[in-house]
Amino acid sequence: MTNETIAILHPGEMGAAIGARLRSKDLSVVWAGAGRSAVTRARAAAAGLRDAGALCDALVASSVVLSVCPPHAAVALAREVAAADFRGVYIDANAIAPATSHAVASIVEARGASFVDGGIIGPPPHDGSSARLYLSGRDAARLAALLTAGALDAVALDGGIGAASALKAAYAAWNKGATALAAAAHALAVHAGVAEALAEEWQRTQPEAVRRLDVLRRAARKAWRWKGEMEEIAGAHAEAGLPDGFHLAAAELYDRLASFKDSSAPPPLAELTRALDARARRG
Secondary structure (H helix, E strand, O other): OOOOEEEEEOOOHHHHHHHHHHHHOOOEEEEOOOOOOHHHHHHHHHOOOEEOOOHHHHHHOOOEEEEOOOHHHHHHHHHHHHHOOOOOEEEEOOOOOHHHHHHHHHHHHOOOOEEEEEEEEOOOOOOOOOEEEEEEOOOHHHHHHHHOEOOEEEEEOOOOOOHHHHHHHHHHHHHHHHHHHHHHHHHHHHHHOOHHHHHHHHHHHOHHHHHHHHHHHHHHHHHHHHHHHHHHHHHHHHHOOOOOHHHHHHHHHHHOOHHHOOOOOOOOHHHHHHHHOHHHHHO
């Protein structure tokens, strides 16, 4: 058993699930509850995380920080941690481009912290579901051993900072990108009055496309988070000399679904399709 304390910033669905897995390994896990919502507080408490109060207090208590936040907030959160002079290990496990990962590394390392690049693939790790936390950079192997806990499998990658982020970007470029493409194709068919014929043809020859529409319905409440992820993926493609337009379009598509944030139940496909229609939005 280790005496290291890990700070989870911040325990959304993924962060809380990871924290619970680490607690099951008898690791000490804290979070910064000051100013957070009652929903987040309840989620963290259910995961067994100790509320250290203010961010600075959580950092003082911790040797490792695991940043799990929406992609657009990754740099700002790193700046907050750096401003508190955190000098432990900072793991950015957000869905960001390799270039953004390098930017975060520069921010936290300038104030004395060590940086490890991370990328999470899979759903929140609960009983019956598992996730991989890929790590790259200095100390990745030691941290992979520390953070592997039941349904959470931490994997050290060869390569330096940016490798884990690149793997996550490539994976999500297809996974969430394919879901966006299926939604756009369905919306086009609805506009043209051939949705039923397309559905029949998809069932016959492309059943994966039908499944993607159901994935979007079930994940619609989280689509707002995917806008930033698609923008980061577009940046990763541009950095690699590849076209970035497809994922910029996917970002716009997911942004149009922001009204479904925190929906209590999957919305009907027809509602999602109407939300994608720019003409209806203007009306």
